[in-house]
Amino acid sequence: MSETALPALLEASGLTVGWGGKAVAEQVSLQLSAGQILVIAGPNGAGKSTLVKALARQLKPAKGTIKLAGSDIWSLPPRDFARKVSYVPQSLEPGQDLTVRELVALGRNPHQPWWSWGASADDRQAVTEAMEKTATWQLRDKYLSSLSGGERQRAVIAVALAQKPRCMLLDEPTAHLDFRHQLELVDILRDLRGHGLGIVLVVHDLNLMARLADLILLLAKPDDRPSRPACLGRPEQALSQANLRRVYGVEVSIVTDAAGQPVYLPTSSSQ
């Protein structure tokens, strides 16, 4: 993989992010190229979601800059940004009950005039494709309130796909998914990577991230201080026993499965 040969799609340097003047994570720098998957990992409270929010232009960083293909993300109009970057939050809070199809259609908003309800052929095709990819097509006329947590999660991912972005940011997209749909999501993300998308996601499962990530940003949270990157590197490098002990305080044995893939087995808390 020649990460440096590709132009940086998303680039953060010297970020401090937090809420109300209180820093949650600091000194974060990262580079994401087209066709790469970057996983942000770390213990609870390490600021993974906050960091993704900052990358998604939902939260202004206290320090540092974030650039999308060379331009500061805060200098872009919101619609331009949304055409290039989609964000899947941890949860959706619909005030009004929509059907899955109505929700996914909203993903086309950045491609339409802001007042317009009309959908072009492109719009309809993107919406159908996004629903087929996420296996939500058969749910298209169901109300969001009638969906299970996993179905809802897939519908929200379909919205992000319908945006046809160059970069996707997902905050714990596997949280509500059962085993099978987790694997299906992994396939979707790999397929998108194959099509040149840059993807950032927060995941907790070590084995999932080891299989999916090109790069892992591991955040370490010292007591009472903002977290800092402990490592930014390839999975086998980031997920070393020493790193995992330091960041999570957990002993992990690493074995190799039949296909030669490393398998991570947390064995005991080291404290």
Place this chain on the structure above:
Amino acid sequence: MVLRYLILVLVVGSALALNVCLGDVPVSPQAAWSIVTGPPGAPQAGSGLATMIWQIRLPRLLVAFVVGSGLAVSGYLLQSLSRNPLADPYLTGTSSGAGLAVAAATLAGLDFALVPLAAFAGGLAASTVVAAMARSPSGLSVSRLILCGVALSAICSSLITFALLDSGDPARSQGLFLWLAGNIGGRSWSELAASAAYIAVGLAAALVLSKPLRLLSVGVQSAAALGLDVVKAQWALLFAAILTCGASVAVSGLVGFVGLIAPHVARNLFGRDERSHIVSAALIGAALVLLADLAARTLAAGQELPLGTLLSLIGGPFFLWLVLHQRAEGL
């Protein structure tokens, strides 16, 4: 859906017709028809009926129509914006701000033609204060909007009461008191035209902003992620809500609960499309105020009940029902 719209239009139409014909002096439908379709400038010589219809009943029923739709649209926008079905122009301080401005303007002896403008400015000022206090980094905070609105309403109400007690002009205080209780009688064609123009602009803005309204309904975060300039959209929608509410208060005083009931009925009976909600809420609000005003004029012979008081009698129980209903849904 078409059938429901047909029924709604029929209800509004009959309410309009009844308001022309019924009153202390009943007018037959045929006579009313020939007067209304005749030339407005030159009522048939010597016809007291024509004068009464053109100078009293028509402006009054049109004011009822305009006020009803204005309050309904304002309520719909505020409910959608705050994502709270209990929000209405009163809860967000808009109406009370407008009311206080009217009280101040009247007591200061401002020419009545300028009072509606003062009401609009007051509504705008109150809402701006509330919205500014409710601002958070990610847009307007819902609960703060309501809480600040309620507090500001309370402050405005007591200021109005002090102003009335302290005015030293019983006649003027009495007039103001009637106006504040909600009263749409005795409005001129020019006052009607002014408030109708404001409300038409607000209604058009609401329709144009219906897509941003839907985006906001999936949450501020998601709306921003889908490319909506959330703060701008919220301000634009809030401005449309103030415009429609302020113009209504200016011409009718404090007519309550229309902004609560009409949007609720619209949401339940007229689909899920925001544009359909806006149009149907406007018509439902119009029908509500037309029928309430008809009742206010005709229930007690020789005496007129205050419109606002009558609507509160319907609206209060409705509000309580909504609260109880929400509790049943686990809120």
